Amino acid sequence: MPASPVLNPHAIPRPHRVLGLAGLLVAFLLLGFFSYRISEHYGIEGMRQAASHQLDILGAAIDSEVTRHASVPSAVELNPDVIALLRAPVEDLDIRQAEANRFLQKLNDHLGGPAIFVLDLRGRVVASSDWIFSDNLLGSDLSYMPFFRDAVRGTPARHYAVDHIRHEPGYYFALPIRDEEREWAIIGVAVVKSGIREVERRWLAQEAPALIIDRNDVVLLASPPEWRYATLRPQSPDTLERLGRQQFAGQPLGAVSLDIDLAGADEGRIVRLPKHLRDDVAPAQGARPYLAMSRHLSGTAWRIVVFSDLRQVGVQAATHAALSIAALGCVLLGVLYTRQRRRLARGREEARAMLERANQELERKVEARTVDLSAAVAGLQREVQERQRAEQTLRAAQNELVQAAKLAVLGQMATGITHELSQPLGAIRTLAANAAEFMRRGDAGTAARNLGIVEQLTEQMGNIIGPLKTFARKSPAVSSAVDIGGAVDSALFLFENRLKKEGVVLERRIGADAATAWCDGNRLQQVLVNLIGNALDAMHDEPVRRLSFSSERTSAGKIALAVTDTGYGFSEEAVARLFEPFFTTKQPGEGLGLGLTISRDILRDFGGDLMAGPAPGGGARFVVLLPPLPQGKPT
Missing domain, CATH: 3.30.450.20 (PAS domain)
Structure with missing residues (x-):
């Protein structure tokens, strides 16, 4: 006898599974539909009640605002001045109209705002509470108004309309005015216009x-x-x-x-x-x-x-339908949860074992990577130390080059300085000898005048030597408030003899808002000395020698000091390579090609820069960019 096949009790045949899913979908849709319809019904009912309450409130407010003057025409109808106006012959109309107008005005002031007027049987306004205004209704023809036609037929009327004088909408209450002396015949219409601005x-x-x-x-x-x-x-x-x-x-x-x-x-x-x-x-x-x-x-x-x-009702109904479907889904998920719990427990055990193996493998990789990273960090530290030493060496070499350049400039000017000092020294020697002789003779006044002249000459020599000592001093860069005009004058002083000898014309335009910068004054003077020396060399063989200085503030807030000469200028190739070390446009043996490179590095040390280009009309133009004074720093 063959063995019967063993069936998995948890396996559901595919056709039954499809039917079950379709049944669940239909159940979800039906539940959502009925939940939506029920919630929508109750939501509309609640909104209907709220709207009805709102209508009650609005109706009461409008009724109290519009109809509160409905009884005013009755008071107008009974007033003797109004009756007298409507009875009066043509020759008495002006007197009667004035009395009726004043009555209507007082009544209007007492009621606080409505327009009150009286119409005759032709529909013309014969008295009005607004008679004192230029745009009053007196004389207006309102016979076309429906409330007038109803009132002259003996029917009290109320009507919404817009008057053609002021074009203001309002609610009109009209009442026929009857004359008891004429067997209660209608002789006019009393009208009150209630404003609807509120x-x-x-x-x-x-x-x-x-x-x-x-x-x-x-x-x-x-x-x-x-x-x-x-x-x-x-x-x-x-x-x-x-x-x-x-x-x-x-x-x-x-x-x-x-x-x-x-x-x-x-x-x-x-x-x-x-x-x-x-x-x-x-x-x-x-x-x-x-x-x-x-x-x-x-x-x-x-x-x-x-x-x-x-919209709110629809959103609320959709929310309730979604919540109903979600509740049914939660029930089904609970059933599925109980079935999947054992399977998940087995999966957790397998995942835990896999995680332990992965952790062990990760620890081995991390340990190997840590060794590699430690070696890399050690190598980077050594490289950083080497770079720091190289940078220190470079800065020391740069400072030595700056100092050497200063001394070279002083050496070039030694002859002129000697000439400037020799004359005062000779005069001092002669005046000192004369003073001694005058003192020996007892002429103290003349000796004192000679010694005074000696003092003036000594001070003059100190003024010559002072800038040279400041310029030659070797000191670290320290930023402070520097007068740009003073720095230019100090640099020009070092070339005073050469400027006079070569006939150079100086132009100096230092802007008032760009006269003070935040930098090292000694280093700035060194840069200016280099730029002035290059300019004089470039203009040596030129027929026109003009050296210009100007300063202004850039849009970025920095100070731009421009040095312009009328020399032979730059070629396009020279402009591209101007700041390369050891590149020079001078003749061999006249320069090392380091001055501009060192000058730009000096400026960049305290936040500045150096730019170069051809000057308009020929020559060269260098722009020294300097940082402005920080906020709060005294000038």
């Missing part, structure tokens, strides 16, 4: 779209304000023209049609704004449906409509 302010503060509609389905107030004077449904041009002429002082109506059906909106109706209106509200609002709730205002022919955005 209503407009409240209305424009609404976040969601809201409307006030009159009995002709014309929007009187709206949020957004672009919907004002729109119509709910398209109307004929003749109807719109007639309404605009009668109620709105000729303003165009119906430029925008909302195309909204508000049938059943008293209990709440879901509407969608037309596509052409969605730009008038926020994009997120215009793209979704709204719950429209309307309410008739008692005592007026107005209807309030509030639109509540259903």
Whole structure:
């Protein structure tokens, strides 16, 4: 008898697995659908109640604001001055009109704001509370107004309209004025215009779209304000023209049609704004449906409509549906979790063993890499020490070169200095001998004058020797506030004899805002001596010898000191290689080609730089860039 095959109790046949997954998907969809619909239903009900409460509040506020002056025409009707005005013959109209105007003005001041006026049977304003203003209503023809036509027929009227004088909208209350002496015949109309500015302010503060509609389905107030004077449904041009002429002082109506059906909106109706209106509200609002709730205002022919955005209801319903699906998924995940727990336990044991092996291998690699890194670090430390020693040696050599250059300049000027000192020395010798002879003779005054001249000559020699000692001193670079003009003068002093001998014209333009730099004065003087010496060498055989100094402040805040000469200038190749060590444009034996390189290094040590190029009109132009004074440093 053959053995029956052993089946895995956890294995599910493939067709059954597909059906199970399809059933789970259907269960998820059904649960989400019903959860969404139930949540949406309760959300709309809650929004309907909130909108109804909002309508109650808005209706009460509008009613109290608009209709609080409804009884004023009754007081006007009973006033004897008004009755006398309407009874008066033509010759007494001016006197009677003034008395009626004052009464209406006092009544208006007492009530605080509404416009009160009286119409005769022709519809003309014969008395008004605003008679003292230039834009008053006196003499205006309001016979076209619907409230006048109703009132002269004996019916009290109330109506929204815009007057053609001030073009201000308002709510009009009209009451016929009857004369008891003429068997209560109608002799005029008493009208009060209630302002709606406070209503407009409240209305424009609404976040969601809201409307006030009159009995002709014309929007009187709206949020957004672009919907004002729109119509709910398209109307004929003749109807719109007639309404605009009668109620709105000729303003165009119906430029925008909302195309909204508000049938059943008293209990709440879901509407969608037309596509052409969605730009008038926020994009997120215009793209979704709204719950429209309307309410008739008692005592007026107005209807309030509030639109509540259903986006929040949809989001909340979708959230509830997602939570329901997530709850069902959590239940299923719990079942799967119990099945996978044992399998995960076995997997953790295998992973732990693999991790231990990997850790051991990683430790071996880290140990080998650590040895390599230690050797590399030791090599880098040795290289850094060698570089530091090389840098120290280089700086020492540079300082020696600077000092050697200084001494070379002093050697070149030794002859001129000797000549400058020999004359004062000879004069001192002669004056000292004369002073001794005068003292021997007892002429102390003459001896004192000779000794005074000796003192002046000695001070003159000190002025010659002082800059030479400062220039020749070997000292470390220390930045301080340096007067650029003084540094230029000190450098020029060392070439005074040569400048006079060769007839060099000096131009010195030091800007007031670029006269002080933060650098080492002695090092700056060394750079200037090098630049001046090169300029004099370049101008030696030129017919025009002019040396110019100018300073200005760059856009980056640095001080730019320009040294310009009229020498033979540079070639393009020389400009490209000008700062290379041992490159020179002088004749062999006249220079080592290190002066400019050393000068640029000196400037860079304290944050400056040196640039070179041809000068306009011929010659060379060197620009010394120097750092400005730090903030807070005294000049």
